[in-house]
Amino acid sequence: MALRRNTAARSIGSAVAAGLALMRVSFARGADRRRLEQLLTELVQQLALMTEEIHRANLTQYYRLIADQNDRKLDDPTLAEASSTLGGLSDARRRQMIFANQQYGSLVLAHRVGVIGWDELLGHLRVLCINSVFAEYWDRTVDHRRSLPPDSVEAKIGATVDVMMEELAEEPDEWWVVGSVPGSEPEPEPPAHG
Template sequence: MATQIPVAIGRSIGSAVAAGFGLLRESLTRGTRRRRQEEILLDLLRQLALMTEEVHRANLIQEHRITMEQMNRTIDDPSLADARSTLAGVSEAKRRQMIFANGQYASLLLAYRVGTFEWTELLGHLRILCRNDIFAEYWDRTAEHRRSLPGDSLERRLGKVIDGMLEELADDPDRWWVVGSVDAAPE
């Protein structure tokens, strides 16, 4: 005699299997949906980080623009130069030259900070700038200003590199293109 499953029980088992498959499909769909939501969230966080960096660069550029406008005004008006500069015992013409040298250095530093060029390119520009006697004098006269910078700041580390460049140039000015340590690159 063949075993027969009553029709009602067969339907119940079939319904249970169908319901089980439905729950499995739903949980898989939820898992897939959750993973997709996590992927979207991570992508949004990456975009937010990029946007934050871009806003930071824009702020650096804006601050630099304001500073350069002030420097240009102090170069044009000697009475403002006296208010801005802390260098004592320099002529009006020399003060203007020093302010301009500071502007050149600040522009190179900004260009590096916003990613216009890499560390080795920055060093190349600084090697050329360090060959200028006005810049070398400016750098020497402002050594005290750099001592107050935090030791781990980019400007403090770069200052040490420039100090080394100027020392090396004093020893052998004919090899200006190789002065400065490339290994001193900041993180």
């Protein structure tokens, strides 16, 4: 983690130094001007990459906080009950639902930060969908997903899982091919700016 911060700090320092150099010679002409434009383009590209990396790091940290809370809920049934919106569950079943949510969330995170691509995500989701606990979790949380913005990555992944669940209900013996909708990959998230 410290290495990532140091690399980012060096990149930011390099970008600032390049920006200051550009400001000092803003009235350059000809070849100097083209070189300055090239440096400015490179600077903007570095800043965009750093912004994306910071966004992925923030997203990972957010999921880490959620996972820590879920771990506490798994250890303490009173905390699980206090945060659950699913009624009529035994303590053991509530823990299973929390764990199913955590498995799904981990896959979504892995895709969002670029650890796994769309096809690999579909493969993991296919396996997860054949699990009866996950199937119950998915059915019980349909209203939760309705609150997601329809154009969000998570809503699009959820819609894909909905298709998988429907196809599994029709052809349970062909679980390895459900959800293979061509061109169904959600658009990548735009980089965070700010």
